[in-house]
Amino acid sequence: MNVLIYLIPAALFLGGLGLVAFLWSLKNGQYEDMEGAANRILIDDKDPDEPPDRN
């Protein structure tokens, strides 16, 4: 059962990573405009060779 010593921390770490990522995205305001996000995917960049706009 010694394998648990590092398997459990590994599982917790990975789960925690997901949790932190979610909380970060929430704090980042990524859930504030869900309809907008769904629509923005349809916007073409002006020129495919150029990098997209500032935001």
Added chain:
Amino acid sequence: MGEIALNNAEDSPPPRAHDIGGDCCAGGATALAEIGTDQENYRDFVASDPAAFVTHDQEGNAMLYLLVENMHCANCIKNIEQALLANPAVIDARVNFSTRRLFIRWHEESAIAGDLLRPVISMGYPLTPYNPELIQTASVAEDRQLLKALAVAGFAAANVMLLSVSVWAGFLSDDMGEATRGFLHWVSAMIALPAVAYAGQPFFKSALGALQNGRLNMDVPISLAVLLAAAMSLSETIQGGEHTYFDASVTLLFFLLIGRYLDRAARNKARSAAERLILLKSVAATVINSDGTRQTIPADAVMPGHLVQVVVGERLPVDGIVSSGRSELDISLVTGESLPEFVMTGDDVYAGTMNLQGPLEVSATKTGDNTLLGDIVRLMEASEQGRAKYVRLADRIAEIYAPAVHILAALTFAGWWFFGANWQIALLQAVAVLIITCPCALGLAVPVVQVVASGRLLGKGILVKSADGLERLAQIDTIVFDKTGTLTEGRLELQNQTEISEENLDLAASMAQASRHPLAMAISHHGQVTAATPFDVQELPGEGLTATVDGIEVKLGNRYWTGVTENEDLAEGVGPELWLAVAGKAPVQFRFLDQVRPGALQTIQKLMKLGYAVEILSGDRTAVVKQIAVELGIENWKAQQKPEDKVARLATLRDSGRKVVMIGDGLNDAPALAAAHVSISPSTAADISQTAADFVFQGQNLTAVFETIKVAKLAHRLVVQNFSLAFLYNAIAVPLAVAGFVTPLFAAIAMSASSLAVCLNSLRLRLERDSDAR
């Protein structure tokens, strides 16, 4: 301005709701172009000076929040943002599509607000600055809190379940040592306890609140079960016991938080609509000082006696008397009347009406909440309070369920103790009962059905706004319709096309093209515009159009102005009329009528066949209402109803034991919408009516009303089934728990199985055929 563009967009046949890729944005731009904007009178289209609303961030950059109208699709987002970012002074320009808001940040020294916004406004997106501090941020914070709790509970549930499965596997294979089991329990405790303390807060707060008011709600047994399970498991862990319920307490929280979040999401749409209204009310007014200077102040600060300037496309901020200028006002928001009203110096005008043609100066008589608009809003709020008493089905069940569960747990404890078990064992069994009865399935029974039903309705263009709207709609037995804009399209159509010679129709259409008056627009849809004969059309507000064609004067306008004499024996039609007078020839009459919505007849016949009582309450004239009522076969109708008359009629119906659904669109319907048991309005309705209504349907077809009622009935049936399933599960599981056969593994399986059964049952709403819906 927004509504001009909106009406224009609706004139083009296909609805734009699903047409995301198409060039829907043309609507707004065309409207603006048609009114004939050029850069000089650009000022006429800026509702108020945005400079008054500019704020600054810490680095000294200017910031401005605006409401955007006419935004429909991805192209709109792109157009607006790119137009703003093209200006080098702009640092940030971000559209929030869900709430139709825009945020801009820029280097203040290099540009002034008005110049920045100019390109966006000239593309056809009217902008209204607002003060972000007016928005209630509390509920947004609560939303975030709920999502965070959900994330934490999800994380804890997944990890604790992982550990619990190991423990259960150990029991089955019988080779897990006590030390390993204890270790796993400790790890579970370390994850579960903080998670319960954090993620359980929404329930604990609500339970505490209920207890303080001397009531019991569903959150009381939930909080008790979660807390007791965690506490007991901790004590078992400390003593090295076999069974812990950490997994049960966190998965329970996770499931219930999902239910809670879904419930809340259903209400968010409504909230953002209401906020928008508050913001629009706070819009600024341009006041002309006695020395002739102009000043922008908040509409609330305007005092009676002030002279207010109202530009084209702006809504009047105050009630007052026109002191100079002549124009036509769109009064549909206030009275439901579909024709614009001509006003000139000396006429009374009301807040909330929109200036359509020429700039006006209005001397304010009533301001702020004392305006006619304010009266209607007050009437609506008063009606809404009457409805707040409705207790949702889930809460009514909780009131019986919660005490029953607590008594049962107490009896279990007493019973085990009485039969000689020590108090720890007895408590263990009592907690097991609490966990097993814990209303996981009950907590999901309503929200899941709601989400599935809302999804199905959304697919048909119907928005469910209030969380308990479906529940209330399932109870109704009487249906009351408004006429203008609800049973009818709210748009006038030429009625006597066959009586008019093609030559006259084409002539009228060519002239009408120059005007945005609803009657002129109705004509220009019909005739062939003869582009070969360009002529100069003059529009006289309140009278009509005049032009000189091949040296002959032609007039298109009202009966007196065109020179139709009183004794002309052509009867005045039911609807409005226009006359075409060519000098030297007999004048020609054009009659118009508001068209009945497609599907209205079938919908009403179907509803009557199902036994619903149908009524019309309209603010329009008797003759018009009667005609529609006869056409649709509705026997009960009342015309010339003021907003308070409508509310009174609904109160009478309510007192006689009826449950009424009100379907209406105008601002004059808003109080009635709020007073009815439940309400529906079309998406073309006034903002305030949409706010008051529980459902909003898109598109022209009235069958949406039937579909909504049908889905509500189906949803109600499923909710009842779900509750039955949950009770059935309890009937089997509770005796086992009381008898002490329940282990954590059994609890986990039973809980998941019952929740799953409820969810799957709810999904049947999606499969249900809509054979009789059309």
